[in-house]
Amino acid sequence: MSIFISIASYQDPLLESTVFSAIHNADNPNNLVFGICDQSSNIKDLSAYNAQSEIKYEHVDPILSKGPCWARNRIQSLFQDEEFYLQIDSHTQFDKHWDTFLIENYTKIKNISQDIYFAKPILTCYPRPFEITDVEKGEVKLNLSDPFTQVITYRKDSIFMRDLFSRQIGIPTKLSRATHGYLLAAGCLFTNGSFIKDVPYDPNFYFYGEEISLMLRAFTRGYSIFHLPNVPIFHLYTDPVNAPRKLHWNEEEDMHRPTKWNELEKISIERLRGLVENKLDEVWGLGDIFTLNDYAVLSGLDYKEKKVIDEEKAFNKKLFESADLSVRPF
Numbered sequence: 001m002s003i004f005i006s007i008a009s010y011q012d013p014l015l016e017s018t019v020f021s022a023i024h025n026a027d028n029p030n031n032l033v034f035g036i037c038d039q040s041s042n043i044k045d046l047s048a049y050n051a052q053s054e055i056k057y058e059h060v061d062p063i064l065s066k067g068p069c070w071a072r073n074r075i076q077s078l079f080q081d082e083e084f085y086l087q088i089d090s091h092t093q094f095d096k097h098w099d100t101f102l103i104e105n106y107t108k109i110k111n112i113s114q115d116i117y118f119a120k121p122i123l124t125c126y127p128r129p130f131e132i133t134d135v136e137k138g139e140v141k142l143n144l145s146d147p148f149t150q151v152i153t154y155r156k157d158s159i160f161m162r163d164l165f166s167r168q169i170g171i172p173t174k175l176s177r178a179t180h181g182y183l184l185a186a187g188c189l190f191t192n193g194s195f196i197k198d199v200p201y202d203p204n205f206y207f208y209g210e211e212i213s214l215m216l217r218a219f220t221r222g223y224s225i226f227h228l229p230n231v232p233i234f235h236l237y238t239d240p241v242n243a244p245r246k247l248h249w250n251e252e253e254d255m256h257r258p259t260k261w262n263e264l265e266k267i268s269i270e271r272l273r274g275l276v277e278n279k280l281d282e283v284w285g286l287g288d289i290f291t292l293n294d295y296a297v298l299s300g301l302d303y304k305e306k307k308v309i310d311e312e313k314a315f316n317k318k319l320f321e322s323a324d325l326s327v328r329p330f
Contacts, residue, residue: 126152
């Protein structure tokens with residue numbers, strides 16, 4: 001079963017390590033198809049990996065980049081009906097059997113019930129961390145001893161901090177099985193390949209609004225969120241001392257762009273309001289399977305009224321620890 005892997009990379013020295021880790025630790029590397037948008041000063045030569053997996057690589061001058069959503073939208077044009085879709089960041093590592101793990105858990109959840117809620121599961125979380133032990137040799141250490149899953153809730157101190165935008169936060173939770181969720185991580189998202197056609201990435205978003213807009217568009221089209229214990233995907237949360245990377249809003253690079261990063265951010269926030277108010281064109285707007293009212297019941301956050309209606313759900317991990325997986329939670 002083929003997996004299309006989307007990697008939007010910006011000036012990241014760990015891109016090659018990420019590709020190697022995914023291939024080296026997969027049970028079926030021949031089933032992997034990588035879509036990579038490398039926004040960097042130097043073109044990478046990934047041809048050595050083509051013997052095991054298919055690599056579709058695009059290099060973009062970082063000055064021309066318009067952010068992660070723009071890059072992920074470009075990557076999705078490379079999709080050719082692979083069965084599954086995995087979206088990760090370019091500083092990611094994998095444990096053994098990761099592809100089998102994701103496909104098997106996806107299938108189990110999809111088969112739980114005939115309820116439409118289970119028809120399109122999204123497996124997501126904030127991954128456990130890894131650290132680089134030797135930059136030159138590319139040696140890393142996965143935090144396999146961490147027993148917690150970072151389920152995703154809203155940050156109580158950042159609700160509607162920028163118009164309709166609220167921050168998310170990972171809550172360490174010791175899960176014994178899969179559980180329901182209501183927010184997704186753009187850097188760790190696994191679902192059916194149909195997601196790309198159902199919820200194509202909106203290139204008009206920047207950082208603020210990316211995950212929330214994707215969540216609302218996916219949810220209203222019948223996709224549901226699930227968190228798993230022991231996800232075999234790991235993320236680098238801090239740059240190693242010997243391998244720092246420039247971010248998209250780096251002043252030196254941004255000064256040469258016709259549209260500055262803060263202007264892109266403003267457009268993104270306005271775009272989120274247009275989405276919630278259902279003013280966007282059909283493909284970029286809300287779906288018609290579930291509603292924003294359904295989402296408010298599920299998450300405790302009412303976007304239409306711009307208020308918290310259930311703090312226990314919006315901010316507290318108890319929802320994830322006690323929910324019956326076989327029952328729709330709204």
